[in-house]
Amino acid sequence: MGGAADKTRIVFIVIFIFASGALFADKSPVTPEAGAALEKENKFDQAMAVYEEWLKDNTADPRFPDVLQRCGELKKNPSAAIELYKNYVGAVRDPARKRAVYRTTALLQILAGDYRSALESFEHAFDAIDETVGRDPWLTAVPSFYIACGETDKAYEWIVRIDPVVSDRGLRAELNYDLLEIYLARGELEYAGRAFSILASEFKTEEAYPRALFRFGVFFISRGERQKAEDYRNTLEKDFPDALETRALRELWTGKADGQIGLLVDPHDIIGGERFSAAAVTQTTPGTNDGPAEEKTREGDGQTETATTQTASGGEWRVQVGSYAMRENAVYIVKDLEKLKFQADIVEAAVGGKTYYRVFVGKNLTADAAQTLLAKLQDAGVGGYLYPEDK
Numbered sequence: 110m111g112g113a114a115d116k117t118r119i120v121f122i123v124i125f126i127f128a129s130g131a132l133f134a135d136k137s138p139v140t141p142e143a144g145a146a147l148e149k150e151n152k153f154d155q156a157m158a159v160y161e162e163w164l165k166d167n168t169a170d171p172r173f174p175d176v177l178q179r180c181g182e183l184k185k186n187p188s189a190a191i192e193l194y195k196n197y198v199g200a201v202r203d204p205a206r207k208r209a210v211y212r213t214t215a216l217l218q219i220l221a222g223d224y225r226s227a228l229e230s231f232e233h234a235f236d237a238i239d240e241t242v243g244r245d246p247w248l249t250a251v252p253s254f255y256i257a258c259g260e261t262d263k264a265y266e267w268i269v270r271i272d273p274v275v276s277d278r279g280l281r282a283e284l285n286y287d288l289l290e291i292y293l294a295r296g297e298l299e300y301a302g303r304a305f306s307i308l309a310s311e312f313k314t315e316e317a318y319p320r321a322l323f324r325f326g327v328f329f330i331s332r333g334e335r336q337k338a339e340d341y342r343n344t345l346e347k348d349f350p351d352a353l354e355t356r357a358l359r360e361l362w363t364g365k366a367d368g369q370i371g372l373l374v375d376p377h378d379i380i381g382g383e384r385f386s387a388a389a390v391t392q393t394t395p396g397t398n399d400g401p402a403e404e405k406t407r408e409g410d411g412q413t414e415t416a417t418t419q420t421a422s423g424g425e426w427r428v429q430v431g432s433y434a435m436r437e438n439a440v441y442i443v444k445d446l447e448k449l450k451f452q453a454d455i456v457e458a459a460v461g462g463k464t465y466y467r468v469f470v471g472k473n474l475t476a477d478a479a480q481t482l483l484a485k486l487q488d489a490g491v492g493g494y495l496y497p498e499d500k
Contacts, residue, residue: 139163141176148183151476157183161193168200177201177210182484187217198233205241208234212247216491228254235271243274249283253290261291282308282315289321293328301325316444319345323354330361338362353440426479428486429496431468432458439466446470449489469496 139162147156160180167173177197184190194214201207211234218227231251235242242248248271255264268284268291275281285307292301305325308318322341329338342362345355430446430453433439439455446453446468456467471482479495 141172144176144179153183164197168197174201174203174206174210178213179484181213187220190214191217191221204237208242208245224254224258228258238271238274240274244277244280246280248275249280249287252284252287256287256290256294259294261294264291278312279315279317282312282317285312286317286321286324289324293324313348319349319352319354322349323358326358327361335362426474426476426495426497427469427471428474428479428483429467429469430486430491433466433468436466439468442468446491449491451486451489451491 139159141160141163144156144159144163147153147159157180160176160183164173164177164180167176170176177194181190181193184193191214194210194217198207198210198214201210211230215227215230215234218224218230228251231247231254235245235248235251252264252267255261255267264287268287272284275284285304289301289304289308292298292304305321308315308321312318322345326338326341326345329335329341342358345352345358349355431439431442433442436455443453443455451470453468453470454472456469458465458467470486471479474482476495483495
């Protein structure tokens with residue numbers, strides 16, 4: 110009897126040793142290199158877990174900001190990424206890198222429709238205003254968000270604060286355009302006219318100028334003052350005959366516009382993204398969801414478009430960065446992407462009897478290439494998600 114019991118005990122010991130060995134053999138070392146290796150094997154959840162564990166004890170490591178950014182990109186939804194960035198951004202010591210983390214956080218908050226939190230993140234990103242941020246385009250996007258939220262006083266305060274460090278011509282033109290919006294929103298037409306005069310005299314070659322012409326034209330049409338609007342329309346027709354602003358104002362003038370043209374900037378248009386239902390936001394990453402496709406609601410220009418989010422486990426992919434009910438808005442985003450050295454395309458899609466204009470970057474990409482492109486777009490401050498070619 111004793112011999113049989115000993116044999117049984119030995120068998121259990123051997124099984125335990127093999128099971129333990131398999132367990133520890135499968136456990137990856139907690140290093141950034143191990144996480145990168147797991148990504149190459151398309152084990153994205155495991156890579157994210159390794160990165161997150163490494164972050165806890167390595168805040169002083171020079172690789173910390175890069176690992177933090179990558180860990181956030183692998184999160185399954187923006188809410189989880191936002192929480193990660195908020196927990197660790199204080200440990201990022203380099204001002205430029207900290208600014209990048211705050212900016213990424215703000216973009217995710219915009220995707221979640223939380224504009225107030227996004228503004229706070231942008232404000233943190235630019236706690237220190239100096240010459241190192243003088244060419245950052247997001248510096249001049251902040252007042253546009255304030256204007257869109259109806260907070261013109263804060264928009265004006267921000268412009269006064271950053272004005273001394275902004276030297277880039279295009280960004281200075283944007284500041285003057287923002288001033289024009291502020292004064293129009295306040296009904297201060299004389300000051301709005303002064304902001305326009307500066308654009309007309311100093312920044313005629315910048316994109317803000319035809320937009321200002323269009324803006325004044327729309328403003329006076331909305332007030333029923335077509336005679337005043339005609340002056341701006343004529344200038345657009347003469348100096349910018351092929352511009353989108355010209356076409357849009359022409360259609361509005363003749364009553365052929367297929368959608369209402371807003372008088373104020375909408376925050377989701379600034380980044381080329383969409384409003385997302387906060388309860389249904391997901392961020393697609395390869396191999397993170399083996400279950401059924403998950404639906405989410407996207408809104409563009411006051412309309413709703415329902416799309417299906419799928420995982421990039423195979424097939425051909427591209428990255429979608431926007432969906433709009435007005436083609437003009439989509440073209441603006443394409444121009445912005447081209448400035449950032451991204452080639453973008455507009456694809457029409459009929460949804461619920463309405464035409465949408467979707468903006469895509471990349472074509473016929475593998476899952477890995479699409480994920481890499483998405484990461485590059487995020488690094489450049491552009492939101493997006495993976496989208497299958499056959500949809």
